[in-house]
Amino acid sequence: MISEKDWKKIGENPLFDGVDLRRAREILVEAGGRSESFADGDVILSPHSDEKAAGILLSGSAVVTTPDPSKNTLLRYLGVGEPFGIANLFCDAPYISLIRAHGSARVFLMPERAIKRLLEEDHAFLYQYLGFLSGRIRYLNRKIGYLTAGSAERRLALYLASLGKETVRLSESISALSDLLDVGRASLYRAFDKLTDDGFIAKDGRTIHLLDIDGMLAAYQ
Numbered sequence: 001m002i003s004e005k006d007w008k009k010i011g012e013n014p015l016f017d018g019v020d021l022r023r024a025r026e027i028l029v030e031a032g033g034r035s036e037s038f039a040d041g042d043v044i045l046s047p048h049s050d051e052k053a054a055g056i057l058l059s060g061s062a063v064v065t066t067p068d069p070s071k072n073t074l075l076r077y078l079g080v081g082e083p084f085g086i087a088n089l090f091c092d093a094p095y096i097s098l099i100r101a102h103g104s105a106r107v108f109l110m111p112e113r114a115i116k117r118l119l120e121e122d123h124a125f126l127y128q129y130l131g132f133l134s135g136r137i138r139y140l141n142r143k144i145g146y147l148t149a150g151s152a153e154r155r156l157a158l159y160l161a162s163l164g165k166e167t168v169r170l171s172e173s174i175s176a177l178s179d180l181l182d183v184g185r186a187s188l189y190r191a192f193d194k195l196t197d198d199g200f201i202a203k204d205g206r207t208i209h210l211l212d213i214d215g216m217l218a219a220y221q
Helices: 004-012 021-030 112-121 123-147 152-162 174-181 185-197 213-219
Strands: 034-038 043-045 053-059 062-065 074-078 098-101 105-111 167-169 201-204 207-210
Touching (some): 004 053, 053 112, 152 174, 152 185, 152 213
Antiparallel strands (some): 043 098, 062 098, 167 207
């Protein structure tokens, strides 16, 4: 059962900006949209999922990794309100990543048929969907940039700049961030020290203040 509080969260998601929420709610219910709860480590979506679906995180958090059981490389964290699974709909390939609950989490799952009906019936949803996909392409291009950037300092600088904020709180541990940037932990610590010594960042635990983003990018282009 989906609570009114959850429906409010769903309606506030950017995917539904400008959408006829009453009709969208009817479509989602008719097409099997539902809320599900997951315990820490439970699989939300994987290449072995039987159902093609996208989702929105209603509470808690989730982690996206590569599906290889021998090396689950961190791709990103998901926070409350973030959609996932959108880019994998309407294709024959299995879901490309593994999404697990990071602590307890609740998600709203939208089957592919629900998304298809929304795209067909509501132009506002169509444009928001296309905007989301464009954003994912930009994110992946930025990620390719910092994964192929060369030195640990340059990878870290490009990664921090890509977050788009002057103050960020890292969701990742140092180990997870080193996996994400594909650099060793020692190299990552040295990169933080270097960016700090150069006056580009100030670090307070997991909170990072970006003091001169333009200067940092110019120094590490």
